[in-house]
Amino acid sequence: MNAIISPSEPFSNYTTEYQAIFAGGARGAQTAAPWSSLESSGLVYDLTMISNPYMGLNALAGYGFTSILVNIPIVTINARSMPADIAGLPFNDQSVKDRYRLLIDQVLPYLNSSVKYVSLGNEIDTYFSTHPSEWLQYKELIEDARTYIRSLKPNIKVGVTTTFDGATFTQAANVASLNANMDVIILTYYPTSPSFLVRSPLTVDADMAEMIAIAENKQLVLQEWGYPSSGTLLSSEQMQADFITYTFSSWRLYGSEHIPFISFFKRRDWTPAYCTTLTGQGAGNNYYEFLCSLGLLNNNGTSKMAYSALTMELSFIGP
Numbered sequence: 001m002n003a004i005i006s007p008s009e010p011f012s013n014y015t016t017e018y019q020a021i022f023a024g025g026a027r028g029a030q031t032a033a034p035w036s037s038l039e040s041s042g043l044v045y046d047l048t049m050i051s052n053p054y055m056g057l058n059a060l061a062g063y064g065f066t067s068i069l070v071n072i073p074i075v076t077i078n079a080r081s082m083p084a085d086i087a088g089l090p091f092n093d094q095s096v097k098d099r100y101r102l103l104i105d106q107v108l109p110y111l112n113s114s115v116k117y118v119s120l121g122n123e124i125d126t127y128f129s130t131h132p133s134e135w136l137q138y139k140e141l142i143e144d145a146r147t148y149i150r151s152l153k154p155n156i157k158v159g160v161t162t163t164f165d166g167a168t169f170t171q172a173a174n175v176a177s178l179n180a181n182m183d184v185i186i187l188t189y190y191p192t193s194p195s196f197l198v199r200s201p202l203t204v205d206a207d208m209a210e211m212i213a214i215a216e217n218k219q220l221v222l223q224e225w226g227y228p229s230s231g232t233l234l235s236s237e238q239m240q241a242d243f244i245t246y247t248f249s250s251w252r253l254y255g256s257e258h259i260p261f262i263s264f265f266k267r268r269d270w271t272p273a274y275c276t277t278l279t280g281q282g283a284g285n286n287y288y289e290f291l292c293s294l295g296l297l298n299n300n301g302t303s304k305m306a307y308s309a310l311t312m313e314l315s316f317i318g319p
Contacts, residue, residue, distance in 0.1 A: 001026050001310075002224065002266040003055070006274040006299070014054035018063045021267060025314030029060045030223055030263040032071040032122065034081035039103055041084040050110045061114040067261055069186075069223060071119040071161060072107065074100065074141065078126045091137035097144045104149055111153050117221050117261065118158050119186050120145055125166030125175055135174050143181050150183075157183035161223050164189040168210050176214065185215040188224040190265075191243075196290040198228065198235040201243040208250040212258060219260055226265035229304055230289035240296070241305035248313040264310065269295030 001024075003017035018029065033049035040046070050057050050070065060068050073081045080087050082096070089096050111118075120142045128135050146158040159182040167175040167187055179185055191199040191207065211220050227243035228235050244264075251259055275292035276282055283289070296307040 001264045001296075002030055003268075004266060004270075005268070006271040008271060008274065011052070011054055015059075015063075017267060018055065018060065018065075022064050024311055025317070027065060028067040028069070028261050028263060029063075029065040030069045030071075031055060031057070031060065032073065034073050034076050034122075035100070035103060036081045036083060036087075038072070038106070039083045039099075043099075043102065045103075045106050047106060047110070050107060057110045057115060058112055061112050066114050067117075068112075068115045069117040069119065069221060069261060069263065070111075070115055071122050071223065072103070073120065073122040073124075073161075074145075075121040075124045075127045075138070077123045078130065080127070081122075091134060092140040097141055100141065100145050101148050104145070104152070108152055111156065113155075115153075115156060117184060117186070118149055118156055119161045119221075119223065120158065121160045122223075123163050123166070123188055124160060124178075125162045125171040128174065129166075129171060132174075135177070139178050142178070146182060157219070157221075159184040159186040159221060161186040161188060163187065164207065164211065167214055172214070179218075182218075184219050184221045185211070186221045186223050187211060188265075189222060190224070190226050190228075190290075190294075192228070192233070192290065196228070196233055196286040198233050198239065201227065201239055201246050204243065204246040205250045208247075208254070208259075212254055215258070219258060222259065222262040224265040225262050226294045227306075228290045228293040229306065230293035232284060232289040233286060233293075235293075237305040241309040244296075244306050244309040244313060248316075264296065266295050268297040268301065269293060269299040271299055 001021045005013050037049050038047055053059050086096055086099060142160055149158050160178055162175045164187050191203050227240050229237050229240040269292055275288050278291055279287045281288035297303055
């Protein structure tokens with residue numbers, strides 16, 4: 001379960017969040033450290049995002065999580081996440097390949113035995129939808145990075161994160177090409193319309209079947225899996241809880257052999273102030289209501305119906 005907290009909260013709160021997630025029955029954790037956050041420019045490294053004592057990779061393993069997905073994106077949503085001095089170069093420029101390999105050298109000591117998956121981009125189809133000439137350049141870069149990571153850590157599976165819509169509809173052919181030489185298929189999934197109005201929770205069954213179909217013989221790693229509860233989006237706490245229930249009933253059709261990792265987004269709602277910062281909107285606007293109601297708990301920690309549904313489903317699986 002994703003544990004990103006609002007910046008106004010003490011960073012140490014991550015300890016409480018992750019301990020609560022583990023106590024609830026989850027054994028997987030997902031985190032992200034964009035390339036530019038680890039190397040702002042010119043071989044100057046700051047590994048705080050993966051080394052800090054609250055949500056760093058060793059911290060997550062220390063809480064007991066045995067399956068960790070870390071995204072070290074080169075592209076994040078609709079922008080590049082690269083060091084400033086090379087951010088304008090083609091993705092397949094040899095200096096870009098070399099620099100990402102050097103970054104992996106820095107990250108390597110933190111890729112502990114609980115780190116099972118590394119992603120090389122976050123929802124990258126949203127960027128390439130407006131930069132279509134760069135797909136092949138990026139493919140060359142991530143295949144080079146995947147080869148290097150596997151040479152150092154052969155037990156880690158490498159992929160690249162795309163949206164469900166991008167992988168199955170808007171950019172299906174390009175995403176399939178990117179994934180051809182990756183180890184796993186990594187997706188984010190939020191069943192809403194482009195204006196963030198929810199689709200029925202029942203859609204999970206057909207959508208998960210479509211994911212399995214495009215994955216073919218590869219495993220699915222579901223980096224983000226979420227459903228807002230806001231009435232503005234024609235949703236409710238009950239519908240969010242039903243989404244959790246239908247997720248598990250659909251997952252049981254395929255099991256961990258095909259879908260070994262699902263990370264629910266997110267444990268607790270962000271503060272209203274931070275939602276406004278993220279969206280530029282206030283309460284009552286669709287994007288605001290989407291981001292500000294994805295939590296299975298309210299921001300103050302009180303439970304929504306979905307959290308009880310998740311706890312019950314995890315109890316059926318056991319430790």
